[in-house]
């Protein structure tokens with residue numbers, strides 16, 4: 001086993017191209033700027049999700065623009081031109097800044113409460129400081145902005161309006177930023193899936209956040225031990241939602257990524273590629289294994305697998321079907337599942 | 339205004355037929371057996387949702403089969419052959435029996451926790467006692483069973499299996515029940531919408547529960563003052579979901595009802611009929627007004643309205659469009675909205 005792991009690591013820097021010649025972007029999710037080194041050593045070609053909450057939750061006041069800028073600059077510079085997707089603040093829900101605790105942890109269902117983009121659109125100064133820092137860092141490399149928890153077009157346009165205000169301000173001050181900076185959203189609220197075609201017209205990419213999407217779509221808090229067994233990434237509804245987001249994105253020519261934990265599950269990667277995802281962003285440790293599966297994969301084969309997988313009415317049946325196919329097509333990785 | 343209200347009440351017992359001759363079933367939602375009298379006086383032709391939680395939350399122990407049976411018998415008998423839709427226990431979430439409080443109110447996101455059908459499938463004795471009482475009451479009138487919070491086919495089949503066990507038990511004991519009793523589900527979890535076509539094959543009807551469906555689809559707890567303004571019944575995603583459920587039901591010939599608060603909003607009723615709903619179940623007080631709107635409505639006109647309404651990207655635009663149409667088509671009711 002150790003030998004096997006060493007082999008996977010040794011190949012971590014090979015490109016993730018499928019057997020039939022499709023390139024799949026494999027990036028890493030990141031919490032702290034200090035992780036850039038290890039992320040690169042694991043073969044990640046980009047940062048698909050830089051969660052910025054850590055900069056906020058570990059202190060009593062909020063970080064200012066300059067402090068955020070220093071942090072983003074470090075990341076962007078160390079990534080040497082590789083894409084860095086910075087998600088705007090996703091506080092609330094289960095993540096709180098210490099000084100928010102008094103007011104907001106009193107929410108009865110924090111997951112359905114004032115969090116992420118909702119919180120930012122209410123606290124505009126905080127939001128704008130972060131956007132200014134992200135934009136200014138974009139002058140130094142390839143930065144993408146990602147808005148979390150967007151539920152529909154109205155909310156997206158509101159967020160983009162704030163971004164435009166900030167751009168105008170920077171313009172006026174003569175501060176540089178990347179004028180072609182890509183703006184995307186996390187698709188993680190069920191309503192965003194339903195209107196993905198409408199949202200696609202206003203963004204440069206989608207990134208499916210499966211953790212929240214599954215939680216809301218199945219109405220299951222996976223942290224809750226009473227119902228955790230009902231949190232099913234392979235639920236037929238989840239697969240259909242992924243398919244719908246991919247189709248809505250591709251219909252207007254934008255790429256569709258996934259940055260939830262589901263994308264790091266080696267057994268699920270072939271199905272995800274079959275569903276048409278262009279980009280997988282996973283925990284750094286999972287990058288080598290995900291790239292390995294991609295290299296052993298033919299996109300056309302898995303397109304057929306995805307089509308069949310979508311026909312089953314229960315998650316258990318989907319899993320059984322997939323495991324059978326994996327054991328047959330990639331026995332060197334999945335023989336034990338047969 | 340008082341005169342107007344009296345006029346509406348006087349017409350409460352007229353059938354709810356549209357101008358172009360479609361009959362729309364208008365029923366009432368009910369919490370307690372004592373409400374049957376007033377429900378009938380308001381012109382309800384059926385009970386579209388009998389919430390059974392009241393029998394559980396007001397006491398320390400759980401009611402037994404015989405006690406439940408007495409209650410259901412009373413309702414069914416008083417309804418004199420009119421349909422009575424009994425929803426199986428929907429405890430958990432924001433509704434707790436007092437003796438559950440110790441364990442379950444500790445949930446961090448109770449709306450995403452152990453509630454409704456999940457709770458019943460875990461507490462099978464409790465579930466079976468209720469099912470036995472419902473089945474036995476069905477011998478005395480027209481009873482329908484409705485399972486809440488179904489998320490997919492696996493869960494539905496599990497619930498139906500318990501029902502079949504109970505039927506076999508009654509059979510064995512020689513106890514009577516309606517062998518043609520209709521079994522349906524509330525469609526109120528986003529995943530159920532996504533796989534509505536799969537679910538439709540296993541039920542006799544759908545009933546859309548908009549309160550929870552909107553809550554989960556938009557990830558908004560409407561009780562939470564911080565985000566209540568983001569709870570939007572006319573969100574384009576919600577309208578599309580309603581449309582999808584209706585189409586999935588009608589494709590296999592089963593009727594589709596709505597029993598959420600949205601169905602009782604007089605301004606929204608024409609849109610709902612345009613989306614193809616067959617049955618609206620609302621608070622008793624709203625029955626006369628809903629029937630009145632139906633009578634002033636031509637289903638074909640509203641089909642066109644629904645089609646156009648579905649094209650707007652934001653809830654605000656949908657509302658503005660609908661208000662304009664209502665002021666034009668039913669000025670006697672909605673002139674003030676123009």
Ligand SMILES: [Mg+2]
Nearest residue numbers: 148188209212
């Ligand atoms: Mg999320």
Ligand SMILES: [Mg+2]
Nearest residue numbers: 486526547550
């Ligand atoms: Mg409900």
